[in-house]
Amino acid sequence: MLFQSRRIAMFLGLGHMSEGGRTASGGDQSGARGEALGSGGEEGDAPVAATTEEDRSSDEQQLELDRQLAEMKELHLEIEAALRRTEQEHEELERQLMQTQKLEGLGVLAGGIAHDFNNLLMAISGNLELIKHVVGPESPATRYIDNAFIASKRAADLARQMLAYPRKGVNEVKPLDLNRMVGENADLLKASVLKGVKVTAQLQPDLPLLEGDPAHLQQLVINLITNAAEAMGEGGGNVKIATGVAEYGAEQLEKSRLEQKQLPGRYLYLEVADNGCGMDGDTIKRIFDPFFSTKLPGRGLGLTAVQGIVRRHGGAIFVDSEPGAGTTFSVLFPLPLP
Known part of the structure; x- marks a missing residue:
């Protein structure tokens, strides 16, 4: 005490x-x-006052320290977020670089194949012309020869399509009727790859004309319909084709499978849906890779070309699919300027 x-x-x-x-x-x-x-008592007051000032100063220092610590934590979180964004941007740049390298390699390959392919087509077309003159116009074989000519012309278009993905070749841009193009190609394919497949079309009337390359866009339509038919296998199924004009927002366009995202606005669209086997997430990520195919070996350029054609026309492409629930490809094209 x-x-x-x-x-x-x-x-x-x-x-x-x-x-x-x-x-x-x-x-x-x-x-x-x-x-x-x-x-x-002046002597007793001084120590108490001094102690109160010290306590007040200590509290202020503690508050300042807490404020600085809070600012440091907030800055730390901002730095972490910036680092994550930088890492994501770096990964995206690496992916784009790999895609560019694929394009360059495919461009060299496509150029060589297209050159040799055209040489072969010239020989085939020339011989068909000679046969047609030999058999005469009244021969039953004339109809088959004409069909072979049509196939040769489509093969020439295919050579151009092979140059579409690596952004080579010359664009022949002109106003096109998308509904007419879809209808004509769907009718042509019914007699060949679409056996056992029921095709229904819901084409919005009076669509604005589409500014594009006729050969490339025809190949796009053929590839999408063919891909839908092949997804259903020998059992057959249903392919639904739809066209129209709709408004698309930034959130929707962000899901495009192209690197460059388009601005919000009104677009001309083409949808091709099937009730086939569908795809899982890993497959969807690779479907546009050159030579990737879940079907027959030696395939895998159809959707690659589709992506290249859409890219060249300044559009967007979406894929909606689940295993066992079919697949829907949606392609957007910008409307022509008024």
């Missing part, structure tokens, strides 16, 4: 206490305390 009393006395500025409870100056403890705490 004596020790505690001494500490209290020192805190109050009363000096050292004797064992009798008196201060070293000879005063009584209670009297000294009264003097120290009284209105006239």
Whole structure:
């Protein structure tokens, strides 16, 4: 108790206490305390005031420290977010670089194949012309020869299509009727690859004309319909084709399978849907890769060309599919300027 009393006395500025409870100056403890705490006790007031100022200063310092710590935490979170964005941008740049390298490799391959392919087509077309003259116009074989000529012309268009993905070749841009193109090619394919497949079309009338390359867009339509038919296998199924004009927002266009996202607005669209086997997420990520195919070996350029053609026409392409639930390809084309 004596020790505690001494500490209290020192805190109050009363000096050292004797064992009798008196201060070293000879005063009584209670009297000294009264003097120290009284209105006239200047010596007792000074330590209390100083202690209050120290406490207040300590609280202010603690508040400032807490504020600085909060700012540092917030800055740390911002830095982490910036690092994540930088890492995502880096991964996207790497992916685009790999895609560019694929394009360059495919361009070299496509150029060589297209050149040799055209040479072969010239020989086939020439011999067909000679046969037609030999058999005469009244021969039953004339119809088959004409069909072979049509196939040769489509093969020439295919050579152009092979140059579409790597952005080579010359565009022949002209106003096109999308509904007419879809209808004509659907009718042609019914007699060949679409056996056992029912095709229905819902074409919006009076569509605005589409500015594009006729050969490339025809190949796009053929590839999408053929791909839908092949997805259903030998059992057959249904292919639904739809065209129209609709408004698309930024959130929808962000899902485009092209690197460059288009601006919100009105677009001319073509949809090809099937009720075939569908695709899982991993397959969807690879369907536009050159030579990737889940069907017959040696295939895999059809959808690659579709993506290249859409890219060249400044459009967008979406894929909606689930295993066992079919697949829908949606292609958007910008409307011509008024």
